[in-house]
Amino acid sequence: MTSPGARRVRRTIAFSLVMMLAATCGSTLPDQTRPEWASPGLIGGGGWPFAHRPMDATEAAGAAYLPDSSVVRLADGRVRLIQFGGQQPITVPADDPRVATAVRDDRGWLAAGRIPGGDTVYRDMAVRALLDLRLLTRPNGATTASWYRQWRYVWPRDAAFAAVAFLVSGHPAEARRVLRFLARTQTEPGLWAARYKLDGTPVTDGRRTQLDSLGWVLWAGWFLDVYAPAGEAVLPELWTMVRRAADHLESSLDVEGLPPPSSDYFERDPGKEQDPRRPTLGVVGPVLMGLRAAADLADRSGRQAEGRRWRQAAMRVSDAIARTFTPYGYPRSPVPGGLMDTSVTFLAPPFAPADPGVESAVLEAAERLRLPNGGVLPGERWSGNPDVAWTPEMALFALNAAASGRVEDTLTRLDWLDEHRTDLGALPEKVDRRGRPAAVAPLGWTASLVLLTLASLEDRLPVPPA
Structure with a gap:
């Protein structure tokens, strides 16, 4: 394992962005083959x-x-x-x-393109993440969560992050392919299935629509318009996708200003939440961000009527959050003593403008979810293995820290992710209590989040305006 002194050197280098050290190669963990472990890389x-x-x-x-x-x-x-x-x-x-x-x-x-993080000690992790995302993305734009069994499907949420990761690394063609796949698979009412096969066919396994996916895809479409080179803005078919999704979110809001209950990145039945009558923060956060992104995209493309309408919808959602989630400290469900989870980061940079109350809640959630192995659980009273850390959640906290200017926190979390890669250097989905990679590797969502974090350390990512 890396010594404390070496970690301090790494942090100093990354903080100053001095490109002086050679890249590290792979994981420092011993080879530990277990029954649930399928492969250390592709x-x-x-x-x-x-x-x-x-x-x-x-x-x-x-x-x-x-x-x-x-x-x-x-x-x-x-x-x-x-x-x-x-x-x-x-x-x-x-x-x-x-x-x-x-x-x-x-x-x-x-x-x-470019490698986020440049030639810092995180270069090897960034290169592996980029090449793994490339391998997981098919010529038709289908980008899978990973390569193995139940992971070999396209989740719109994960695909949106992959598109943005391609953009910050200078590969807009790949981002467009991913977004075009999402545009082709979207239904007329503006929705997506929970996941798709590689040919774009919905997976019919009883999973209901996950409403947060609309917000994430809207964010990715907005990011393309903001980040792509001049003259390569959103294409007509992508605008149709944005309009359908934003219109659906606007029309879905209830009298309180909230969208309906839905599964989110937990992929859990909303009826099992602490407040089954209301959506979780994992849904509301992306919905707010998506409406803001769609409104700004409409304004940027000269569609002021849509921009005003979606901005008003976003304000209704923001006001509803202030009434229902803020008094309880932004828990997953808006109830007294509500359980915290990673989705509080969806209300903070780079997904929303900075807010001191939200930042305090992010730090509180990170502390509550911290595990002895240095990683984090997805949420409090997690129904899965309570000793196994999840890398996407760790990377979400790292991304928020980078976007919020908490450099030391960012580097500590990047160090942990870097040190817990597989023998071949891939980022796994989980890390067990002994610090060994577990489940599938690579995981596309974690790879995307690491690339966004490194990009944010160099230059703050754009935030959809409130």
């Missing part, structure tokens, strides 16, 4: 399409990615890759010309 293919296959965990000992690539050098010196146009991995000598071709393609793609 082997990728240079070129189109971006095929990927998991690296067998038993072969990962002593293996490592060739720098800035998804090509793996095995412990015996041979190289595992997927050649251009192929689907299956092959193992070849290190001097095989196909190795250089695959590595050159990955490096060329990275060079075409």
Whole structure:
């Protein structure tokens, strides 16, 4: 593990953004193969399409990615890759010309954009996150949560974050592909299914619509307009998507100014919440942000009537939050003694303007959710394993800290994420009580959040105006 002195050096470098140290390579954790562990990372293919296959965990000992690539050098010196146009991995000598071709393609793609965090000690984590997002994104824009079983689907929420991560890393074409996929799968009323197959077919497993996804997709569409190069603004089909989603959110508000109860990123039946009659903060926060983003996007594109209407809807939601959530300290459900969770960050930078009361609630939630292994739980009284930390939630707190100017907090959380990657350097979904990666790796949502955090350390991300 990294010593306290070394961590202080890392923080100093990242804070000053001095590009002086060499990048670290992979995780410092020992190889711990467990029944639930599927793979420490993906082997990728240079070129189109971006095929990927998991690296067998038993072969990962002593293996490592060739720098800035998804090509793996095995412990015996041979190289595992997927050649251009192929689907299956092959193992070849290190001097095989196909190795250089695959590595050159990955490096060329990275060079075409930018690596958030530059050449700080977080560079290796950023490169791995970027290349993993590339591998998880299909030519039709379907970007999956991961590669394995129930993770091999597209969640609109996760896809929105991937699109924004592509934008901050200088890959607008990939962001557009993701957003076009979402535009194609949106229904006429402006909704999305909870998740989709790679061909855009909804997964019919009984999961209800997760209303927070509308807010996240609206945010990603707004981000494209704000962040993309001049002359490459939102395309017509994306405006239709934005209009449908924003109109649906506006029409869904009740007399109190709140959207209806819905599942959120917890993917839990809203009837099991502390207040089943009202939506959780995990729904209300993204809805507010989405309406603000849509209103600003409308104004920027000369559609003032829609902008005024959606801004008024956003004000109704904001007032409702002030009446129902603020008095109790922004818990997940607006009740006395309500349980805290990570969704309080959705009311704070970079998703909303800074507010001292919300910032205090974020810090309180982070403390309540902290685990002995240094990570965090998704929420209080978590129904899952109470000893296992979740990396997306840790990364959400890191992103908020970066966007709020709390640099030391940001770097502490980035250090933890960096130190708990797999043997091959992928960001896993979870970390067990002994500090070992668990569940699936890579996880696209965590990869996106880490890239956004590093980008925010360099230059504060734009915030949808209130």
